[in-house]
Amino acid sequence: xxxxxxxxxPGAEFDRIRSMLEQDAALRGRLGLGEPGRDAVLVGPGDDCxxxxxxxxxISVDLSVEDVHFRRDWLEAEExxxxxxxxxxxxxxxxxxxxxxxxxxxxxxxxDDSGNRVMAGLSEAAxxxxxxxxxxxxARSPGxxxxxxxxxxxxxxxxxxxxxxxxDEIWVTGxxxxxxxxxxxxxxxxxxxxxxxxxxxxxxxxxxEARWLAEHGGLHALIDLSDGLAGDAAHLASASGVRxxxxxxxxxxxxxxxxxxxxxxxxALALGGGEDYELCxxxxxxxxxxxxxxxxxxFGLELTRVGRxxxxxxxxxxxxxxxxxxxxxxxxxxxxxxxxxPLPGERTGNSA
Amino acid sequence: xxxxxxxxxPGAEFDRIRSMLEQDAALRGRLGLGEPGRDAVLVGPGDDCxxxxxxxxxISVDLSVEDVHFRRDWLEAEExxxxxxxxxxxxxxxxxxxxxxxxxxxxxxxxDDSGNRVMAGLSEAAxxxxxxxxxxxxARSPGxxxxxxxxxxxxxxxxxxxxxxxxDEIWVTGxxxxxxxxxxxxxxxxxxxxxxxxxxxxxxxxxxEARWLAEHGGLHALIDLSDGLAGDAAHLASASGVRxxxxxxxxxxxxxxxxxxxxxxxxALALGGGEDYELCxxxxxxxxxxxxxxxxxxFGLELTRVGRxxxxxxxxxxxxxxxxxxxxxxxxxxxxxxxxxPLPGERTGNSA
Numbered sequence: 001x002x003x004x005x006x007x008x009x010p011g012a013e014f015d016r017i018r019s020m021l022e023q024d025a026a027l028r029g030r031l032g033l034g035e036p037g038r039d040a041v042l043v044g045p046g047d048d049c050x051x052x053x054x055x056x057x058x059i060s061v062d063l064s065v066e067d068v069h070f071r072r073d074w075l076e077a078e079e080x081x082x083x084x085x086x087x088x089x090x091x092x093x094x095x096x097x098x099x100x101x102x103x104x105x106x107x108x109x110x111x112d113d114s115g116n117r118v119m120a121g122l123s124e125a126a127x128x129x130x131x132x133x134x135x136x137x138x139a140r141s142p143g144x145x146x147x148x149x150x151x152x153x154x155x156x157x158x159x160x161x162x163x164x165x166x167x168d169e170i171w172v173t174g175x176x177x178x179x180x181x182x183x184x185x186x187x188x189x190x191x192x193x194x195x196x197x198x199x200x201x202x203x204x205x206x207x208x209e210a211r212w213l214a215e216h217g218g219l220h221a222l223i224d225l226s227d228g229l230a231g232d233a234a235h236l237a238s239a240s241g242v243r244x245x246x247x248x249x250x251x252x253x254x255x256x257x258x259x260x261x262x263x264x265x266x267x268a269l270a271l272g273g274g275e276d277y278e279l280c281x282x283x284x285x286x287x288x289x290x291x292x293x294x295x296x297x298x299f300g301l302e303l304t305r306v307g308r309x310x311x312x313x314x315x316x317x318x319x320x321x322x323x324x325x326x327x328x329x330x331x332x333x334x335x336x337x338x339x340x341x342p343l344p345g346e347r348t349g350n351s352a
Numbered sequence: 353x354x355x356x357x358x359x360x361x362p363g364a365e366f367d368r369i370r371s372m373l374e375q376d377a378a379l380r381g382r383l384g385l386g387e388p389g390r391d392a393v394l395v396g397p398g399d400d401c402x403x404x405x406x407x408x409x410x411i412s413v414d415l416s417v418e419d420v421h422f423r424r425d426w427l428e429a430e431e432x433x434x435x436x437x438x439x440x441x442x443x444x445x446x447x448x449x450x451x452x453x454x455x456x457x458x459x460x461x462x463x464d465d466s467g468n469r470v471m472a473g474l475s476e477a478a479x480x481x482x483x484x485x486x487x488x489x490x491a492r493s494p495g496x497x498x499x500x501x502x503x504x505x506x507x508x509x510x511x512x513x514x515x516x517x518x519x520d521e522i523w524v525t526g527x528x529x530x531x532x533x534x535x536x537x538x539x540x541x542x543x544x545x546x547x548x549x550x551x552x553x554x555x556x557x558x559x560x561e562a563r564w565l566a567e568h569g570g571l572h573a574l575i576d577l578s579d580g581l582a583g584d585a586a587h588l589a590s591a592s593g594v595r596x597x598x599x600x601x602x603x604x605x606x607x608x609x610x611x612x613x614x615x616x617x618x619x620a621l622a623l624g625g626g627e628d629y630e631l632c633x634x635x636x637x638x639x640x641x642x643x644x645x646x647x648x649x650x651f652g653l654e655l656t657r658v659g660r661x662x663x664x665x666x667x668x669x670x671x672x673x674x675x676x677x678x679x680x681x682x683x684x685x686x687x688x689x690x691x692x693x694p695l696p697g698e699r700t701g702n703s704a
Contacts, residue, residue, distance in 0.1 A: 107420075
């Protein structure tokens with residue numbers, strides 16, 4: 001039985017929504033995904049609410065604002081939509097939930113004809129991550145393009161930020177600082193490396209990876225790296241009531257970040273650069289080493305131990321294993337803090 | 353057992369979120385609502401996702417943009433927040449769902465110190481409608497204040513737009529056009545009547561009313577009046593594949609709309625004015641008359657029959673019971689249609 005699609009009423013706004021839904025359906029067809037089934041969703045787009053069957057529903061929301069989170073001269077409209085969806089879906093990865101769908105609010109400047117292209121990229125990201133487009137809202141904006149994505153997922157046993165125990169090891173997936181390297185290049189007036197540009201423009205939410213880790217073993221805590229390793233490790237420490245000590249020499253730096261001026265610059269991009277959307281997790285000592293080979297075989301992605309938890313509080317770091325750990329600033333991007341700037345580029349470099 | 357509240361990390365952005373959560377908790381205390389229980393919500397603010405127990409989850413999202421949906425010189429910051437929450441929660445009323453909570457995305461202009469006041473009004477509206485603050489996102493805006501509210505509710509058997517049958521009667525709660533009368537007054541340079549101003553500034557989502565109606569009897573279809581009676585009745589007709597004929601003489605006009613220049617002006621406000629957030633529903637002939645006295649006793653609010661459904665399609669209206677029905681324009685507010693203007697005031701008058 002197919003998803004109930006309510007027939008939309010007349011009017012120019014509904015024409016726009018209708019064309020967005022049509023392109024979402026067309027994209028699902030091209031990807032061979034077919035019509036969503038009614039076992040997953042009782043009511044989809046067109047009614048007042050999306051209604052989702054099942055227990056243990058995870059819901060998150062992620063806001064993307066033009067000239068704050070992205071710039072139009074850096075990204076194609078489709079990439080703006082993809083990023084907005086991936087950022088929201090990454091919050092589902094961060095609790096090891098399985099995506100059900102997304103709802104999308106879009107505020108479009110007058111005479112801006114990029115709405116459908118933004119939604120095309122968004123639909124593609126949603127479909128490729130296993131999420132349906134469940135609904136949304138659409139309005140004019142007298143200023144910037146604004147995209148707010150609600151991600152809805154299912155989880156029987158969410159893995160939270162607050163489970164880190166003293167003695168745990170802290171691990172990350174993939175390599176860090178690629179998105180920040182792209183922003184740094186743009187801000188310096190250069191075109192970024194293709195891998196860095198791809199990291200910023202089409203990030204992947206680590207949904208399958210998070211669920212594999214949760215199923216295979218003993219995750220104590222999990223977070224996605226949206227604010228940068230320094231910022232998000234500080235969140236883990238704070239939520240869990242432990243101190244986390246990062247081993248700076250072990251942080252896996254993205255190839256493009258590695259081309260930054262100095263080793264210190266590269267590390268600053270990897271620690272302070274937000275929006276890598278890799279995972280950071282805590283496991284008992286030894287567990288990560290047991291998981292890494294199978295994870296690499298399954299996803300072609302490295303797992304790297306970057307630190308450990310000890311009694312205490314706050315985020316610390318040490319240059320070498322025999323050095324004394326020192327407090328590390330939060331380093332995440334803050335929209336409101338004294339170091340905040342108008343663009344993601346300023347997320348980098350304020351951390352170490 | 354209390355709701356799990358994750359301890360937030362350091363930083364100015366989290367300080368803001370923390371202060372907003374604190375004011376939400378303080379408000380719940382003042383209202384005597386206490387801490388939310390873990391039977392309803394497994395994970396609340398501070399983690400990556402809100403996780404809600406239970407089956408039949410309804411989720412909706414509603415966007416409010418400065419100078420599109422509201423103006424700062426018309427409303428206090430708290431009222432802006434209240435309206436944004438009520439508009440989103442009204443979508444739960446529109447499917448007869450019981451609120452669980454809201455997530456709030458807020459894009460704030462730099463140096464705008466009204467964020468906490470907006471959130472105070474929003475928290476109050478949420479609490480008074482039985483919704484918890486589950487999470488959200490916060491960013492700077494280089495332009496307007498933007499508020500996007502996700503409403504999450506529970507519903508075993510949602511009442512949809514698509515169930516109107518030929519022969520059904522169409523009924524509404526309350527009186528229509530009050531919010532539009534306030535906007536018309538502001539745009540004419542006058543202060544609105546207090547009742548009209550209250551209708552626009554502090555609307556109530558008809559949550560309890562919708563659930564009462566769903567429990568008491570035989571609702572075939574339900575919608576909330578966010579686009580105006582003409583617009584939303586057209587949605588009912590379109591979603592259900594029927595024609596709806598409104599009896600214009602029976603439309604209950606709000607006292608403030610009734611003070612508009614002519615009877616035609618008053619009717620235009622009642623038909624075309626969005627954001628009354630009253631309910632419109634379809635029932636078999638006779639059911640509404642049986643419900644109305646108990647509804648009035650329970651809520652102090654009138655139920656009024658405004659039309660009927662017949663075979664066919666589209667929205668029609670007649671001036672008198674013996675007149676020939678004629679097609680009625682959609683009349684709802686469109687952000688993108690040719691009649692769209694920069695402000696809600698332009699929602700009125702383009703309908704009949």
